[in-house]
Each structure stands twice: as C-alpha cells, then as structure tokens.
Amino acid sequence: MSVEGAAIGAFAWLVQPLFDTLFSAGSMEGVTWVALTVGGLFAIRATAGFLQRVLMVGVGLKVITQIQTRLVQHFLTLDMSFFQSNAPGALIERVRGDTAALQSLSSSVLVSLGRDSVTLISLLVVMLWTDWQWTLFALVGLPVLILPLLAVQAFIRRTAIAARAAAARLSTRLDELFHGVQTIKLNRLEGHEATRFRDEIRHFLRPSIKAQIGVAANPAMIDIIAAAGFVAVLYFGGQDIIAGDKTVGEFMSFFTALGLLFEPLRRLSSIAGQVQAAGASLERIYAVFETKPTILPPAAPRPLTPGDITFEDVHFAYGDAPVLHGLSFTAKAGETTALVGASGAGKTTVFAALTRLFDPQSGVIRIGDVAVGEADITALRDTIAVVGQETALFDETIAANIRMGDLNAPDAAVLDAARNASVLEFTEGLPQGVETAVGPRGSNLSGGQRQRVAIARAMLKSAPILLLDEPTSALDAQSEKLVGAALDRLAKGRTTLVIAHRLATIRAAHKIVVLEAGRVIEEGTHDALLAKGGAYARLYEMQISGQT
C-alpha cells in the first residue's frame, strides 16, 4: 500500500524537473530517463497494488468466514427463548448480510485506507515542499466542511442501522414465504404475499437509499473543497508566477499533486461513510456475542443416576404467559407414564422443562434424587431420547439422519434401528435405500416416513429416558401397529413419558396423568381412571363414540 501511494507522490515530484530543467534545456536523454522512471513507478505501483489487493481480500474473507463460524457456534449456545424472539430469517441475515457488509469494509476499505492515506501524505509533502502557503490556500475549504462532514457520518450510521433492521425483516419474510409456499398456493395467496413482500422491500429500500445518499455526499463535499482549493491556488499561485517568484515547473508540480490529492481524499471520505454503514452491522454482530445463555450447567454438576422422574410444584411461564401452575407428578423409573389432556394443557411444556430447553420459574424437577438443574446439561440430554411433534430432519441421507442419535454408532446399529422403526420398509423400494437424501427439512419424505426416521434416531440413541410426543400421529394404521410394537419394545425397561391424543395407544401405560390448564387433575391406570368416571373417562368415551 505504501509503495502504491508513494509512487503517486514520486510521480508528482518528477513533474517539476521535467518542466524546469529537462524541457527547457532540451535534454532528450534526461526526458527519456524521466519517462523510464515514470514507467517503472507505474509498473511497481501495478504489482504492489495487485499483490496488496489479493492479500487484503484473502485476509478479509478469512476474517469474515471466521466471524460467521463463531456467530453460528455462539447461536447454538443460546437459550431456546432467544430463538423464539429472533426469527430464523433475521438470524440468517446476521450471519450472511451483516458479515457481508463487514466484508466490503475489510477488503475494499482497508485496501484504499492504507494506499490512499500514504498517497495523501506523499502528495501533501510534495505540495508543502513546493510552497506551504499555496498548500494552505488549496485546503481553504476544509475547515468549513468539517461539521457537515461529521453530520453526514451520523446520518449514515442512523440510516444504516434502520436499513440492517429492515434487511432482517425482509429475510424473515422470505423465510416464511418459501416455507409456506404450499399454503400460499393452495389458498391462492400469491398476489397477497407478493404485495406484502413489496411493502417490506419498500421499508428496506428507503433507509438503504438514504444511507447511500449519505455515503455519496461525502465525496461530493470533498469536490466542493477541491473547487475552492483550485480556485485559490490558481489565483494566488498565478500571481507568484507572473511576479517571477515561482517557476512554471513548480506550479505544474504543485497543481499535479493537488489534482491527484483530491481523488484519494474523495475515496477516504467515502470510506468514512462505508465505515459508518458497516458499523451498524458490527453493532448487530456484537449484540449477538453479548447475548449470553441463561440456561447453564451448575459449577459442580452432580452425576445423574437412574430413578423416578419427579415434578414438584413446578410453575412455568413462556415470558408472561403462565402454562404450568404447580404441576406435581411422578413417572416411575422403568415404567411408561402417559400424559393426556386438552390441547394447550402444557404436555409438551413438561418435556421442554425436563430437558432444560426452558427452566421453570419455581419448583423442582428431579431424575432420581438429582434436580435437572444440578446435572450437567450434556449429561442430562444424553440420558434422554425425544421423538417430538415436529420431526426435525436435516438435508442429509436417511442413514445420516438416524445416526444423529449416536454419531459413533456402527452401520449395523443404524440399520437395526431403521429396521425396528419400519424405515427399511419404505427405503427398500428406493434406488439408494437408506442412503437416499431426505431433502431440506426432510421434504422428500412423507410425514409418516419422517416420523419413522425420527423414531429410528431415538432408538439408536438408546437412552434410559424416552420422551414421545405424539410419536405415531402421522402413521397409517398398519405402520402405527408395527412402529407401536417397536416403541413398546424400546420402552421396555426405560422410563418413558408419552403424550398421545389417541387414547387407545396409551391404554397399556403403567400410569396415566391427566393435565388440565397446567395442573394434574387425575392420575392412575387406564382401568382405574375409567372406573373413576372422571375427566379421563369422559375423554375416552368421546373418542370411542367418535370412532363408531
């Protein structure tokens, strides 16, 4: 960068001997030497500029990709509540959009920051060397514009912050739109959604354009300074030459330096704007790193031992919305306990609290005699296998998705799990079998197939505690029977909590806990609860009569 910048200064400096000595003396040999030196200077400048750009862009890319990796690593440590208040699209925008804004800063800005400041200094030296008074005249406009320049920086920062926030909303809209494309088509919402998107784009466009106007205003202001400088130098410098105090060569050298000076100055001022814009992104990235997880392992974790799962007077709220109101029940070790109750009663929340995706506000949840908050979170989650309502598959093969239950499992164990969960039943018909890719979020599989893969994953994990949230809801009667039998085998000897709306599937549970509005209203075996004739009996009656 210094070589590149200094070459320009040297070029301006050479103008003076060219005019005053060589041209006037008619020395062709001298002119040739100056020509060769100028050619050499530009060759050095070209090589240095090329190497420096490659280096800086490479370094910039490496830094940015590292920030992206660290951001994602950090995201993965954060609480579930963070992901509830930050939509996936907005988070993607932080990893991609905000870091891209930084990249443009690191590669283009750093390059010209180094080169242009050296150019600027070397040209100023030439100017001061020639005449310090002319130099002052040249920069006469600068002090007047310092305040407006500062005001423009603040404006850019403000509008860039608004533009980044709007970009995050835009990405969220896009994420929603593409995930919901089927619903959009089936409800003929294409026009409606396109309009919503257009509105969102408008909200993004306005601050983005304003920020760019701010960035563009910087070099424009430098041009005003330049105009004032040129006029002043022409006027006062011209007088000196006419009076014979200075030579034409000195004037030309000064004028060349001045002409060359404003270009790097314009670039530096425009960079100042870009730094402000990138600062908005940097702030957003810092904010992520400053967010810390609140669900943490204790300083001295207690080892978990097998035992009953006990909820003791657990109160739980999502933000301000209370869900569990003093929930107490015990799921005996090695037995199957079913949770039933109306939609929204808090059944899935029980699983979220047990696995510490969320911590309750009060009360204790124990496994054996260790509270889940006293155990190491990794150890806790290692002891629990979950088949949730939403079967999260990743864009890999079926086998790879099953292997997520135990990344070190041998192929034979993966195949066993696939067989037991009736996955092989549908993969055998596929050309690549279990090595078939499932597509983004498992979109190439049917709901029931996805569920079977998730069950196989839990089977492979083979954890002592099993949490099943409507594990067979997407299966047909035939598959439900097969997978149900496999789940029964899996549940044998494990502490199992199962949520099912179809009560027929949980008749055999050792205990059924009936929840209503976050409290236990009944518990007992299927037969005992039926005999009691309470809420469960009514629910069961309703389902039986509904089937006939």
Ligand SMILES: Nc1ncnc2c1ncn2[C@@H]1O[C@H](COP(=O)(O)OP(=O)(O)OP(=O)(O)O)[C@@H](O)[C@H]1O
């Ligand atoms: N992540 C969340 N953030 C905020 N509120 C939530 C969240 N998850 C659930 N809720 C609310 O908590 C209440 C209990 O939800 P939960 O999923 O535990 O019910 P459920 O009994 O499992 O229902 P379903 O049978 O329909 O699955 C509901 O009113 C729901 O709106």
